[in-house]
Amino acid sequence: MSEFTSKIRTIQWIDTYSRMVDQTKFPDKFEYVDIKTGEDMFSAIRTMIVRGAPAIGIAGAHGIVLFAQEGIDKFNTREEFSSWLIQKAEYMKTSRPTAVNLMWACQKQIEVIKSSTSDKAGLIEELKQNAIKLENEDIEINKKIGDYGAEVVPKGATILTHCNAGALATVGYGTALGVVRSAFAKDNTVQVFADETRPRQQGARITTLELTMDGIPVTLITDGMCSYFMKKGMIDMVCVGADRIAANGDTANKIGTYTVAIAAKYHNIPFYVAAPLSTIDTTIKTGDEIIIEERSHEEVTMINGKSVCAEGVNVINPGFDVTPNELIAGIITEKGILRPDYKNSIKEVFQK
Numbered sequence: 041m042s043e044f045t046s047k048i049r050t051i052q053w054i055d056t057y058s059r060m061v062d063q064t065k066f067p068d069k070f071e072y073v074d075i076k077t078g079e080d081m082f083s084a085i086r087t088m089i090v091r092g093a094p095a096i097g098i099a100g101a102h103g104i105v106l107f108a109q110e111g112i113d114k115f116n117t118r119e120e121f122s123s124w125l126i127q128k129a130e131y132m133k134t135s136r137p138t139a140v141n142l143m144w145a146c147q148k149q150i151e152v153i154k155s156s157t158s159d160k161a162g163l164i165e166e167l168k169q170n171a172i173k174l175e176n177e178d179i180e181i182n183k184k185i186g187d188y189g190a191e192v193v194p195k196g197a198t199i200l201t202h203c204n205a206g207a208l209a210t211v212g213y214g215t216a217l218g219v220v221r222s223a224f225a226k227d228n229t230v231q232v233f234a235d236e237t238r239p240r241q242q243g244a245r246i247t248t249l250e251l252t253m254d255g256i257p258v259t260l261i262t263d264g265m266c267s268y269f270m271k272k273g274m275i276d277m278v279c280v281g282a283d284r285i286a287a288n289g290d291t292a293n294k295i296g297t298y299t300v301a302i303a304a305k306y307h308n309i310p311f312y313v314a315a316p317l318s319t320i321d322t323t324i325k326t327g328d329e330i331i332i333e334e335r336s337h338e339e340v341t342m343i344n345g346k347s348v349c350a351e352g353v354n355v356i357n358p359g360f361d362v363t364p365n366e367l368i369a370g371i372i373t374e375k376g377i378l379r380p381d382y383k384n385s386i387k388e389v390f391q392k
């Protein structure tokens with residue numbers, strides 16, 4: 041097992057609260073923060089103390105347990121308690137709009153609320169157990185993704201990744217970086233090129249940190265450099281994570297991913313997406329239906345608290361983009377690698 045995953049859980053339920061690695065502090069500090077109320081969890085997701093699609097899914101599930109603990113004495117009947125809690129779960133889904141794992145995990149908790157026949161205290165226990173189950177499953181799923189993905193990593197490959205789809209974007213092990221970890225375990229000549237990933241620099245701040253902690257060679261590049269290195273023959277494959285995948289395979293991931301995919305296609309380099317099935321949203325036909333998060337202008341205008349542009353300049357800051365399915369060589373899931381035509385392969389994998 042990777043050193044990182046054996047020691048660190050990005051997010052974990054502890055008795056009555058949620059403990060998570062504070063991702064706003066990287067790379068200066070590696071600190072945990074304990075979240076003890078539902079409102080604080082909503083804000084931890086929104087402010088990206090916890091980030092990455094699978095990790096915010098688990099955070100949402102924890103947040104609903106926190107709300108349940110707070111609400112137990114507010115309602116006389118179990119019915120009133122349940123309907124209030126469902127409203128809180130729907131609210132938790134709105135803490136960030138693009139990553140569907142958040143809605144998926146909150147929905148799993150809503151199903152528990154709706155199907156439970158226990159009293160209020162019993163329901164809280166069931167919600168807690170369900171959250172812990174989702175946590176544990178996340179690591180198992182990521183290891184399966186890693187093992188399937190490792191099969192398509194060429195010997196001695198240099199893998200380009202964008203943003204952070206690692207242990208710190210999940211409970212542990214990671215999706216795209218899970219593929220890297222599994223490939224590296226088989227062949228320690230594999231290495232990574234990490235895009236810096238403006239504006240929040242998840243590649244620089246987080247991907248380089250966790251790969252370095254695991255002793256996996258990583259080279260940091262700025263986002264605009266990827267085609268330069270592709271042309272030089274220095275990139276063998278691209279592997280990225282995903283925030284939402286439509287029924288036709290169109291994939292939303294961190295802003296800049298689409299540019300990498302176009303460059304990879306031009307240079308004939310396979311572009312893979314690694315994601316659990318919970319990231320696939322079969323309710324939407326194409327990527328056009330994916331809501332793209334708009335983030336604060338300061339993320340673009342400021343670096344380390346200092347303005348880097350003319351005062352008052354116009355700014356647009358979408359957090360994600362959508363890579364069209366025709367640019368994707370395969371979607372690596374816990375049930376194997378899905379190949380084009382994605383409309384069919386996605387349909388089939390959900391029928392298995």
Ligand code: MRU
Nearest residue numbers: 091092093203205209281282294
């Ligand atoms: O805005 P973030 O940091 O939450 O965005 C994260 C990404 O885009 C990841 O690539 C994606 O969530 C996959 S994480 C396994």
